Amino acid sequence: MGDQGDVTWVGLILSLSLIVIAIGVSLRERLGLERDMIVSVARSAVQLLLVALALQVVVDPKTPLFWSWLWVAGIVVFAAVTVRRRAPQLPGVLGIALVANAVTAAVALGLTFGLGIFPVDGRTVVPVAGMVVGNSMKSCVVVVTALAGLMADRRPEIEARLALGLPGIDAARPLVRRALRLAISPQIENTKALGIVFLPGAMTGLILAGVDPLDAVLVQLALMWIILGAVVLTTATTAIAGTRRLFTDDQRLLRLARAPDA
Amino acid sequence: MADAPLFTFEHVQVEGDERPRLDDVSVTLPDAGITALAGPSGAGKSTLLRCCNRLEAPTEGTVSYRGDDIAGLDPLAHRRDVGMVFQAPVLFPGSVADNLRVADPAADDERVAGLLRRAALDPEVFAGRDADSLSGGEGQRVCLARTLATDPHVLLMDEPTSALDQAATAELEELMRALAADGVPVVLVTHDEQQLERVADHVLRLRDGHIDGELEHRHG
Numbered sequence: 001m002g003d004q005g006d007v008t009w010v011g012l013i014l015s016l017s018l019i020v021i022a023i024g025v026s027l028r029e030r031l032g033l034e035r036d037m038i039v040s041v042a043r044s045a046v047q048l049l050l051v052a053l054a055l056q057v058v059v060d061p062k063t064p065l066f067w068s069w070l071w072v073a074g075i076v077v078f079a080a081v082t083v084r085r086r087a088p089q090l091p092g093v094l095g096i097a098l099v100a101n102a103v104t105a106a107v108a109l110g111l112t113f114g115l116g117i118f119p120v121d122g123r124t125v126v127p128v129a130g131m132v133v134g135n136s137m138k139s140c141v142v143v144v145t146a147l148a149g150l151m152a153d154r155r156p157e158i159e160a161r162l163a164l165g166l167p168g169i170d171a172a173r174p175l176v177r178r179a180l181r182l183a184i185s186p187q188i189e190n191t192k193a194l195g196i197v198f199l200p201g202a203m204t205g206l207i208l209a210g211v212d213p214l215d216a217v218l219v220q221l222a223l224m225w226i227i228l229g230a231v232v233l234t235t236a237t238t239a240i241a242g243t244r245r246l247f248t249d250d251q252r253l254l255r256l257a258r259a260p261d262a
Numbered sequence: 263m264a265d266a267p268l269f270t271f272e273h274v275q276v277e278g279d280e281r282p283r284l285d286d287v288s289v290t291l292p293d294a295g296i297t298a299l300a301g302p303s304g305a306g307k308s309t310l311l312r313c314c315n316r317l318e319a320p321t322e323g324t325v326s327y328r329g330d331d332i333a334g335l336d337p338l339a340h341r342r343d344v345g346m347v348f349q350a351p352v353l354f355p356g357s358v359a360d361n362l363r364v365a366d367p368a369a370d371d372e373r374v375a376g377l378l379r380r381a382a383l384d385p386e387v388f389a390g391r392d393a394d395s396l397s398g399g400e401g402q403r404v405c406l407a408r409t410l411a412t413d414p415h416v417l418l419m420d421e422p423t424s425a426l427d428q429a430a431t432a433e434l435e436e437l438m439r440a441l442a443a444d445g446v447p448v449v450l451v452t453h454d455e456q457q458l459e460r461v462a463d464h465v466l467r468l469r470d471g472h473i474d475g476e477l478e479h480r481h482g
Binding site for chain 1: 315316317318319333337338339341342345346348350352354355364365405408409411412
């Protein structure tokens, strides 16, 4: 204990001190964030400890790779369910997010392993899928939430375009573009800030493990580009397919219920 | 009055959240002049108007346009043929000319100028203006010019003067009359009795989703 990369249980609890301060600020300013913060801390602890136990099994070279792939499938389903929870009023959003995340994850993993960035084994499949799907899910959640809000609030603008004879997807395009920009820009900013604001984990880990820094950088770059591409593809597919479902066959805009969280 | 009906509603029902927005409506709208749909708010005027360009679809019954069931027409072509001006001017980002080109992407400067003139806007002054900088009355006339850019044969207007002052209202009414005289029938939703007196050739009254009385003919 106490070596580099190790955290004691006491250390783990002390790491909550910033959270305690943040909860104090939330209570004082009546921001109403304290409950969400406590729930997220508790969930992260339970989930990650369970994951650690499961990962110990999956990364064991004796465990068949099948279990890693099953785990990846679980990640994809969880991501789609999360996206749906944020915008249940969008028709068919679960299926759309499921297909978009599954296809992009398959392509991204195919590239990662096909190009030999990492070997296909229990140590790599789940973490790489987690990075790809995790980032895509974040952007998907933002895009569906923004879309649901914009489509309800800006109905007159969409109908004005429909009334000029534009098809639904064209009538909604400026709003789709806006939602996409909102969802994807954090990932683009992350990629731009690479090496300046934050040093990515995979690269740091490889260098610490003794890999040549140039090789480590190449791996990191390839990973970031694959993640950026995956995020854009998943989010754009979800937004466009989701928007199409908002129009009837005769190009009328469906009436959406208000978002529960909005 | 022309002989073929413009729109024919047969037992049209449009369900709403609490009660039907249109309840078993059967009526024929004439193919000439300005037909006003009048009645208190919530009467179903706008719903009836929106059924004419299929922004709204009946739950039951049929709406026909010059004898053809609208449900069987290509909705995009139909909407270009039956233009609509909404209650509040909805302007898209960009210049006035950009707005017109949403409706007609191929419109050259001359065409843009012609459309603006039809809406009583000086092209020299307005074509390059940012759509955000327009007054309510100017914005509504740009919306009219934009609607005319699809060369519609009918014009639907949903309380287009309700947000305008007296002078802007008078200008828009004059434009409506000019279009109707030009052979473009106008269906106008209004709750303003004085406006009815000023512009309507035919009046259809609605109440609680029903037709209230017969279609009245005015102005000869």
